Amino acid sequence: MRRRSRNLLNEGPLPMDRRTLINFGLISSIPLLFCFCIFIVYPIINCIALLSSDPEVVWEMLRSSTYWRAFKNLLIFLYSAIPIKFAGALLISGFLIYYRNNIMSKIAGAFYLLPWALPTVPAALAFRWSLDYDYGLFNKILTDLGLPKIPWLLSYHYAMLSIVIFHVWKWMPMWTLLLYAGRQSIPEELYEAAMIDGASMFRRFFHVTLPLIVKLYLICMLLSLIWSMGEFEAIWLVTMAGPAGSTHTITTLGFQQVFQYANMIKGASVYISVLPMVFVLMLFLMLLFRR
Known part of the structure; x- marks a missing residue:
């Protein structure tokens, strides 16, 4: 005992x-x-x-051309920014992994993270000033190169491009850092075995790296998709939803209805309309976490 x-x-x-x-x-x-x-x-x-x-006001808002233009802009923004952001994040994370023992690579990586570290509001305002037609930095560079000026904030297409550029510039470093951490967790022995078998760099990427980070990659993409649906600063501070309200998305349109026009019902109907989409994306995310 x-x-x-x-x-x-x-x-x-x-x-x-x-x-x-x-x-x-x-x-x-x-x-x-x-x-x-x-x-x-x-x-x-x-x-x-x-x-x-007041359901009549709700249906009036959801049937309006303003709402559907904002919804179309949201889809354009999502399907433009997210593929560019994650393709760049995957490429740059591979570059940082390949040259991780190089001191210049570490310095470049530190500078690369600066946009993500900067506060969003001053960064967006500085970016907007850089887009000015007469005195902006971008058009100054173009004129010095002998190229014509671009009406960044005066044209719908260039304004949407400016929103995508700012969003990618601001948030791509964060997703690069996450993918870099995921790729660092892959054992070196797998790459050494693939090199012994004669696998090229592209084969090592598609047969070793990608299968081991695909779950992390999909989770990051879904999270970015959900968060980007609520993007406000890149649109309101960079273009003020201009020119003439043509670059409104769901978030800025709802904000305008609630805080500028004091119409709570129309603003609430705009925000609630995207709730089913967010719910479906959250279900996909939960399924990925359970696997």
């Missing part, structure tokens, strides 16, 4: 049973659940109740 008690003491604390773990998890999640209900569930329910008070 004495020997058995000594063995139990040496083995440490007994493992908790399944019921105790479940109860502990439920109790620990109560503060998070409370915050979720206060800041997510209650505003959505309140918003739906507000919309039900």
Whole structure:
């Protein structure tokens, strides 16, 4: 008996049973659940109740050409910025991994992260000033090279391009850093074995690197897609949704309806309309996390 008690003491604390773990998890999640209900569930329910008070105004807003132009701009923004952002992040993370022992690569990587570290508001305002037709930095460079000036903020197509450029410049470093961390976790032995087998650099990427980071890559893309749907600063501060409101997206249109026109119902209808899309994306994200 004495020997058995000594063995139990040496083995440490007994493992908790399944019921105790479940109860502990439920109790620990109560503060998070409370915050979720206060800041997510209650505003959505309140918003739906507000919309039900005057459905004619809601349908008028959702049938308007202004709303559908904003929705089209959102899709253009998402399907332009996200592929460019992640293609660049994948390429630059590979460059930083390949030259990770080079001191110049580390210095370049530090400077590359600066746009992400800068506050968004002053960065967006500085970018807007750089786009000025007469005194902006970009047109100054073009005229010095003997090229014509570009009406960055005076044309719809160039204004949308400016929004995409600023968004990619601001947020691509963060996703590069995440992909860089994911690629660093790949064992070097796998690359050495592939090199011994005679695999080229492209074959090593497609048969070693990509299969091991594809889950991280998809999760990052989905997170970026969800967050980019709520992008506000890159649109409002860079172009002010101009020219003539042509670059409005869902976020800026809802902001304008609520805070400039004081029309809560129209603003709420704009925001609620994208909720099903966000919900579907969140389901995909949860499925990826469970695999």
